[in-house]
Amino acid sequence: MTEASKQPGNCCVPAADQKTGTDTAGRDCIASGDTALEPTAGRGYEPGPKPKPSSGPGSGGFSMTVRKETTGLSIANAAGPDSLFLAPDHDAGEPCCGPPPSPRSGVHERPGYKICRFVEHFIETPAGPVPKVKTDTGFHDFLGTLSARSGLSRNNYKIAPGLYAAGNPDAGSPVLVTANYKLGFDKLRSCLKHTDAWILVIDTRGINVWCAGGKALFSAGEVVREIKRSGLSKVVYHRRLVLPQLAANGVSARDVKRGCGFEVLWGPVRVEDIGAFLENGMKASPEMRRVTFNTxxxxxxxxxxxxxxxxxxxxxxxxxxxxxxxxxxxxxxxxxxxxxxxxxxxxxxxxxxxxxxxxxxxxxxxxxxxxxxxxxxxxxxxxxxxxxxxxxxxxxxxxxxxxxxxxxxxxxxxxxxxxxxxxxxxxxxxxxxxxxxxxxxxxxxxxxxxxxxxxx
Amino acid sequence: MDGFRYFEGVATLAMDENACVGCGMCAAVCPHAVMALQNGKARIADKDECMECGACAGNCPTGAVSVTPGVGCAAYIIQTWIRGKNIPLDAKCC
Known part of the structure; x- marks a missing residue:
């Protein structure tokens, strides 16, 4: 099932092969550090129990270090089969040498995937586990922004499309739709510090909202496709989406409605206004509707x-x-x-x-x-x-x-x-x-x- | 747009008031407030502000608003001169 081939939150790629791949839908899978192409596994995996916080540092009980050492093909090759079983995290005692072993892998870690740094933990939903994103951006994101802004990684700075969560959203929370250009996604999540919302990321091939609209990549068809793929209608009971106004050059609201029954509400031009927009009963002021071009x-x-x-x-x-x-x-x-x-x-x-x-x-x-x-x-x-x-x-x-x-x-x-x-x-x-x-x-x-x- | 105006009389934006149903979608999606609602109908309030992004026309339920949308970068326009109008929008231009 190639449709299932990208998992939000899981930063793809078997470590061995970082090449840009293409699935049947013609999407580019990601090659840069933060992104995730995925290898084989389908989407319908059994949602495991909630990760146990007891297992160590970091919420959700997974840490990047452990993940790196336990996923992917390289482990089996590099070390003997014993190393596939992590050192138990209870009775390890004093290690003979080196620091104490890291905690056991979290339940959301899967072979061939790497969980993105911006994922805090996973929320169980009727459509499966959904990654909850951090609303703080860190030094790593800052470096990524610099790299994209300077031009180095600008054409390949993307995240896996799909459903994400910010705060503690429930079935009535708003759904904010955006492009999978990581720079814009980072900006959106950093503006959601006091908001509980779902974020639906569209596969715009890593291009920002407005340009993707102009290139017909951020389109009604792509929005409908992502809604169906993510199982959004099982997650929320309402049928409303908030799209960035600047996606309107590519997205026809009535085609979205016709395609999946969701009504499109046009959000503000600038993501900084999203909080005020939501508080204002999903109404944009005239200022929120106009672009600026300041120094x-x-x-x-x-x-x-x-x-x-x-x-x-x-x-x-x-x-x-x-x-x-x-x-x-x-x-x-x-x-x-x-x-x-x-x-x-x-x-x-x-x-x-x-x-x-x-x-x-x-x-x-x-x-x-x-x-x-x-x-x-x-x-x-x-x-x-x-x-x-x-x-x-x-x-x-x-x-x-x-x-x-x-x-x-x-x-x-x-x-x-x-x-x-x-x-x-x-x-x-x-x-x-x-x-x-x-x-x-x-x-x-x-x-x-x-x-x-x-x-x- | 504050402090910025481009050429006058070039935008391809047009409006058929008879076809307008007054839904206000064009006014909502325009990033330059080119369209305005008046007496239950949309009208072009400031045509020279139009940057031909195509949002209004793409979201008009009756086809009352029309515009020839495009990408306003020189590199892309040169490509259209050389290879014709229907070239794919690739990542080369912007």
Whole structure:
């Protein structure tokens, strides 16, 4: 039963194989530390007794250390069969060496799975055990957020879809639906410190709510599928879901209703408002319904903008070095390095202007077209850069570097429209049709000046 | 949106008031308060705020609201110029 192949709370993967897998539904199973692809076992396992708190530290009686040593294939291979039976936790006495043995495995530990750090324990429900999440985020989550925000793990930062619990929800508690991008999930659970709720995580392939909606991954079909798979209708008696408002570009509320009988209520745009929304009888104020784009919200986007430029930047620098070496001696390695460094600096300044300064200073840079804002930022930044090469630049080289900087900045600023919450695709296309020929012309002119300068 | 306006007169948003049943769904899902309810009918209150996300049209029960939704990033639009409009939205763009 491949449908059953992902268990919320169980951070997948047999230790031996961390590859991204795909089940028949076409879902990517997770490969990063926190996630869980699952191997074989079906979903319908016998709900065991509640874990015994007596067995040691940590609620639920399981700890990461024990789990690591007792699950997965590696144990059987690494040690003899005896090691499959944990040292008893009552009469162990003084160990001959090393620290006392860890407590016995918890009842929710299963071969091939690893319980996620954000799971506190499991709640027994008519649909089986449901992981109860911690509402505090820790250093580990912080590192994960940093990694995703910087771009390193951004495209593979996900948790297993399914039903989770926050607080002590019962059959009448609200059901909050969200994407399986771990960054957003962490934010949601940290906003549920005083709330008892169910969290239904949809398989959006690790993409955040709004983008997943735009890509039709957060869709009515996917919501219906997860409701059926999780057995939600056995867990709650009501038939209401709270979806993030920003999922509305992908989810049709009436298709959800038609598909599984659950009514969709649109929650607030920002997850920070979820408490107020629930307290207010599931009604959003006009402020909760509107997106914002303040300085902090823009700043967090900058690292990803820059990170994804490393490849084109390397190509551009290689091209700049090659072009810089061309001269009366056909090719001069010394000139390639000297002039190439200046060209690379101009390119780097363009990146700084278009992908850092423009997003940061967006509301204060004049103009509506992002390409224009970027060009202006490029002008200012190149005026700051060029004096650094005073004495080295000829009358043909200076304008070349200026044009490179302005064109690169203009293009990157234009590309930032995809990260903003207010630009329409029709508008972006309109400005691209005007500005891209200008950007290309500026680059062509810069190359011309740069080549001519070598022969002067 | 506070402090931010994009181009005027470009959004593809349109409204057929005769088809509107006044359910208010479009106003509830719009992240820019483009739609407003007046006398039991929805109307476009500020068309130039529309970012064409498609939430209103996708949730309108009678098809009274229409818009051509899309992803507003340059890299994706260049792809549509090269490979045509119906290319899959992959993780490359955003």
């Amino acid at each position: 902090a919200e823009r700043l967090v986007l900058i690292p990803v903008e820059v990170y994804f430029l490393w490849k084109p930047a390397l190509w551009a620098i290689a091209a700049a070095v090659l072009l810089s070496g061309i001269g009366p001696d056909i090719f001069s390695p010394a000139e390639a390095l000297r002039r190439g460094a200046m060209a690379a600096a101009a390119f780097g300044t363009g990146i700084l202007a278009g992908a850092v300064a423009t997003p940061f200073l967006l509301p204060w840079i004049p103009g509506r077209a992002f390409s224009l804002k970027g060009a202006l930022a490029g002008v200012v930044c190149s005026v700051l850069l060029l004096p650094a090469f005073r004495g080295e630049l000829t009358a043909l080289e200076a304008p070349a570097l200026f044009l490179v900087c302005v064109a690169v900045s203009s293009y990157l600023a234009m590309n930032f429209t995809g990260s903003t919450p207010f630009t329409s695709p029709s508008g972006v296309e309109k400005e691209m049709r005007i500005s891209m020929p200008l950007q290309a012309g500026a680059i062509a002119a810069a190359i011309g000046y740069w080549l001519m300068a070598a022969f002067k």
